[in-house]
Amino acid sequence: xxxxxxxxxxxxGSCRLAGLAFLFSxxxxxxxxxxxxxxxxxxxxTVLMYIMxxxxxxxxxxxxxxxxxxxxxxxxxADAAKFLTGFSAVGSIAIPxxxxxxxxxxxxxxxxxxxxxxxxxxxxxxxxxxxQEEEYY
Numbered sequence: 001x002x003x004x005x006x007x008x009x010x011x012x013g014s015c016r017l018a019g020l021a022f023l024f025s026x027x028x029x030x031x032x033x034x035x036x037x038x039x040x041x042x043x044x045x046t047v048l049m050y051i052m053x054x055x056x057x058x059x060x061x062x063x064x065x066x067x068x069x070x071x072x073x074x075x076x077x078a079d080a081a082k083f084l085t086g087f088s089a090v091g092s093i094a095i096p097x098x099x100x101x102x103x104x105x106x107x108x109x110x111x112x113x114x115x116x117x118x119x120x121x122x123x124x125x126x127x128x129x130x131x132q133e134e135e136y137y
Contacts, residue, residue: 027120034112042104043113049092056084
């Protein structure tokens, strides 16, 4: 009975990880459905932006994830990484909107792509919150 608390804590940790994996899978599924349902693969251009979003932080922002959100002054390279990350994130929203404006995709595909973006964004935010908790480690 003494190990019951450790067992429950371990189970909750793996359930959180499984939930994050499920959310990520739903985001990718929506990305693919936005293309496949309308038989138009132009919206897959947003995948390039999803790949580019973490690159500035990997190359220039050698800070921890908690420092990345803070607004305090710091390293110029870290500030450039924040700017480029924001630019890439805005591009993830702008690409489907521009494609819809150019009449290359339909409105339904654009809204599915937006939903996919917000599901993936929620996944990243939840992952950051889960990894900042002390009992996760």
